[in-house]
């Protein structure tokens with residue numbers, strides 16, 4: 001990757017109009033992430049964690065500054081290009097799972113591959129492999145409503161990793177889970193990070209998540225207040 | 240991909256079944272209302288045309304000027320020749336002579352003294368000639384309540400209501416007391432062979448139906464009739480066509496210096512019908528437009544609400560890398576499909592109800608009893624070619640527009656805002 005960075009933000013500013021003035025959600029954020037990181041954005045509610053994740057994930061555009069993701073300038077991408085980038089290279093995991101309720105577990109995981117235009121046979125194998133990763137191969141035919149929260153989040157992980165993206169963005173992935181399920185999915189994500197060198201960026205309040213993080217970035221009022229390395233980087237990244 | 244989206248659509252009843260039902264009901268109502276209003280309107284035109292005005296009517300100019308007083312002294316002479324010419328000049332039109340008359344009907348007892356009597360409004364039509372359209376026009380076979388249709392000269396029908404009032408039985412002799420064309424008193428004996436009910440209140444009060452040649456003889460009107468009515472053989476009134484025939488006829492036959500020369504008038508231009516038609520037309524058009532608009536708004540909102548509710552799903556699809564344009568197009572395709580299926584089913588249902596009420600009709604005689612206008616007692620829906628497409632305006636167009644416009648929200652909103660809604 002360019003300069004060895006997978007993701008690099010420069011003087012990122014995001015403001016929302018508020019009454020007569022504006023609310024500063026992100027204030028001159030300069031951050032860079034390398035391949036294979038397992039990093040977390042922490043900080044009080046409203047500090048801009050979700051906003052930053054959304055911009056990195058090309059779901060949102062900054063008001064000022066720039067974001068390079070995998071060599072693409074996010075703010076200048078067309079809708080189509082941004083969608084393509086998300087589809088091929090970025091996986092999202094949300095607090096609320098956001099499974100498509102009318103589709104089975106298998107179909108939910110299949111959806112990103114359909115967007116990629118993968119042929120049926122290959123699709124089936126790929127989906128089953130992803131479900132095995134999250135130990136849910138036997139629930140392929142279930143509907144989301146029949147799953148527990150932990151299982152739902154594991155399906156969401158399978159859906160996010162099925163296309164083996166370089167980057168996974170997880171916004172409060174454990175907020176709706178109990179301790180056991182939280183550790184369960186964090187272990188899965190740690191394993192993905194180790195075996196596939198997938199880069200993980202979390203936004204979280206959760207102490208449990210922090211134990212797994214190797215890098216912790218603290219946001220306060222939209223600005224980076226602290227950026228700490230907690231554990232040495234995992235091998236697998238080229239830097 | 241399309242299969243995948245279809246699968247979701249069919250499984251999610253709130254997205255497929257319920258919107259389809261809403262469209263179905265809205266379209267069915269629209270189609271039915273359209274047919275009902277048309278049916279009532281056309282029924283009104285048809286009843287007037289058949290019983291009274293024709294699609295065109297020929298009278299003498301003098302008679303036409305006071306037509307509502309039935310001035311038989313001004314009636315049109317030389318009708319035999321005129322009818323022959325008409326049939327030649329306008330072969331697509333059914334022409335038939337009629338005489339309207341008033342008088343007193345007197346029923347004698349065995350001694351020849353008056354047993355009972357009452358005023359009658361008479362209509363004399365061509366009952367016997369082989370080519371006579373009247374049996375069909377006046378629907379005589381079905382109108383007979385008691386007795387039979389006249390078969391011989393001197394036989395008449397009277398309205399059933401009148402017969403009951405005066406206690407007249409079929410088979411009795413009745414004397415018509417009226418005046419001749421020249422103003423002297425006329426009396427003629429007839430046999431009442433049957434009673435009739437037309438189902439048009441204005442025709443069923445004190446009416447007498449007789450053979451035109453009998454009345455010509457009785458009222459001293461040889462080769463003369465009050466009017467000749469003309470109807471298009473498909474019984475559908477067309478104002479343009481009748482205007483055209485009327486002006487052709489009038490240039491050919493009407494003489495401005497002869498008040499006994501014939502003049503032709505269209506249905507529209509008789510007895511204030513023009514204003515009435517315009518009113519009925521504008522009221523019914525307004526009703527149809529308002530209804531279609533109301534249905535459109537309902538269905539539009541159905542499209543709109545459906546999409547607002549789905550921002551969550553759309554957010555997830557966006558996050559998974561589906562392009563906004565693709566989502567938008569798939570939503571529109573979905574709404575078109577639902578609009579289409581709903582419209583087809585709704586039109587079918589609306590047509591079914593309409594056909595039923597076209598055959599069955601609803602009897603409103605309790606409302607029309609005192610009506611002086613020519614209104615049928617049974618109102619019916621009428622299915623026309625337009626009935627097959629009218630429902631697609633609210634069904635397809637409104638659903639489609641509702642979805643398209645609400646879907647623009649996908650473009651206008653920041654993707655992250657959609658995502659936020661998906662978290663709540």
Ligand SMILES: Nc1ncnc2c1ncn2[C@@H]1O[C@H](COP(=O)(O)OP(=O)(O)OP(=O)(O)O)[C@@H](O)[C@H]1O
Pocket residue numbers: 016017023024025043044045046047048049050051052203656659
């Ligand atoms: N679409 C929006 N319109 C206006 N203000 C917004 C919008 N999205 C976020 N904000 C504001 O921007 C600030 C940062 O929001 P953000 O969601 O990034 O916070 P967060 O750190 O993720 O908080 P939490 O921990 O509660 O999830 C907040 O003050 C929020 O109210």
Ligand SMILES: [Mg+2]
Pocket residue numbers: 049050051171203
């Ligand atoms: Mg947040």
